[in-house]
Amino acid sequence: MSYIIDRRLNDKRKSTVNRQRFLRRYRKHIREAVNDAVNRRSIQDMEQGERINIPRKDLSEPIFHHGPGGQRSIVHPGNKEFHPGDRIMRPEGGGGQGSGDGQASDQGEGDDAFAFEIDKQEFLNFLFEDLELPNLIKRHLEGAQTFQTKHGGIVSQGMPAKINIVRSMRQASMRRRALTAATRRRIRDFKAEREELLQKDQSPQRQARLQELDEQIAKLERRLDRIPFLDTVDLRFNHHVKVPVPVSRAVMFCIMDVSGSMNQDMKDLAKRFFLLLYLFLQRNYEKIEVVFIRHHTSAKEVDEEEFFYSRETGGTIVSSALKLTRDIINERYPVAEWNIYAAQASDGDNWNDDSPACAKLIEEELLPKLQYFSYVEVMPRAHQALWDHYQSIMEKHPTAFSMAQIDEPGEIYPVFRHLFKKRMEDA
Numbered sequence: 001m002s003y004i005i006d007r008r009l010n011d012k013r014k015s016t017v018n019r020q021r022f023l024r025r026y027r028k029h030i031r032e033a034v035n036d037a038v039n040r041r042s043i044q045d046m047e048q049g050e051r052i053n054i055p056r057k058d059l060s061e062p063i064f065h066h067g068p069g070g071q072r073s074i075v076h077p078g079n080k081e082f083h084p085g086d087r088i089m090r091p092e093g094g095g096g097q098g099s100g101d102g103q104a105s106d107q108g109e110g111d112d113a114f115a116f117e118i119d120k121q122e123f124l125n126f127l128f129e130d131l132e133l134p135n136l137i138k139r140h141l142e143g144a145q146t147f148q149t150k151h152g153g154i155v156s157q158g159m160p161a162k163i164n165i166v167r168s169m170r171q172a173s174m175r176r177r178a179l180t181a182a183t184r185r186r187i188r189d190f191k192a193e194r195e196e197l198l199q200k201d202q203s204p205q206r207q208a209r210l211q212e213l214d215e216q217i218a219k220l221e222r223r224l225d226r227i228p229f230l231d232t233v234d235l236r237f238n239h240h241v242k243v244p245v246p247v248s249r250a251v252m253f254c255i256m257d258v259s260g261s262m263n264q265d266m267k268d269l270a271k272r273f274f275l276l277l278y279l280f281l282q283r284n285y286e287k288i289e290v291v292f293i294r295h296h297t298s299a300k301e302v303d304e305e306e307f308f309y310s311r312e313t314g315g316t317i318v319s320s321a322l323k324l325t326r327d328i329i330n331e332r333y334p335v336a337e338w339n340i341y342a343a344q345a346s347d348g349d350n351w352n353d354d355s356p357a358c359a360k361l362i363e364e365e366l367l368p369k370l371q372y373f374s375y376v377e378v379m380p381r382a383h384q385a386l387w388d389h390y391q392s393i394m395e396k397h398p399t400a401f402s403m404a405q406i407d408e409p410g411e412i413y414p415v416f417r418h419l420f421k422k423r424m425e426d427a
Helices: 019-025 027-040 120-128 165-198 204-225 264-284 304-309 319-332 352-366 385-396 409-420
Strands: 050-054 114-118 147-155 237-244 250-257 288-295 299-302 339-346 372-377 401-405
Touching: 165 204, 250 264, 250 319, 264 288, 264 304, 264 339, 264 409, 288 304, 288 319, 299 319, 319 339, 319 352, 352 385, 372 385, 372 409, 385 401, 401 409
Parallel strands: 250 288, 250 339, 339 372, 372 401
Antiparallel strands: 050 114, 147 237, 288 299
């Protein structure tokens, strides 16, 4: 008789259908379906589930079944008609040119693809599973609000629910050995003397001594029986303590150009990029803050609603947003305590004398404080002066500064993945 025990992990919340194991097994098909959905959806529709189709042939699983049993003799006949390399004619169908049998039938079943739904949480997990904020290395313990319960050793007092059975039994065994060592030694000595007396002639004196030895042995054994198997002094309990967990604190500065040179299509591209970025940050990081900055000739910090939906026009001075970012960092986010990131979206159009100042401001004042700066240019035509100055920064600081261009909505997600993909050197 053979027993097969399935020890594969199974999610407690979805044990009835083994859903988590199923998702891990068909990860490749699900990732392809998620990527296809991203290409045809708008960014506003990202927080939705998706219907996944898996070919039936990919669902086959190994099974255990009874073999024929016994001993068999099989003769495999040779082949006199065909030789290696011969081409075999395709069997003729019943009427069509397809792969079917050609005749209609009232029996049999189709071989359709298997389809199932993933909810929005699972969809987002697959969407962002291989993305991360780069260079997330700093830690801050002061004021941490998260604690983790860890094993703090063994104590002699505690709740019954935390009793350590192994340590308690070990302590009881040690106590019994310490208390009974001398008594057991005396019992062994008395029994050895009794055996010697039994091998000699039984005189009245030896008989009296044997009786005395029996009484002493019985008395000592009763003393051993009175020692409890487990006493309250033997009980040992697991001790748990709460320790603060180092929390990675990060802040992301979202900088968007809303000047008059940005037409509505460009603004929509920039908004979609930041919507995807905001969704990514919310999904993957609990301890993260987002600062929204809009600018034309002047910059101001706004809330999420105004950042994505308010409309403004005017000239363009990019350095105003960079200076405001610098001032907010100096005022609210100490570099030693925060991982600081910045993402900027613009059409590249800027006041001519301001572009060199922007490059100098980023390279000398912002990059030393930032973990990562990403620039996205939503400009379908030729690059402006701002792109050229930023490109010189990327050549000098390739690990801390990156830039890309987006011409149409279908390029948003690939560019986003390029900017925030996991990097092996970070690991």
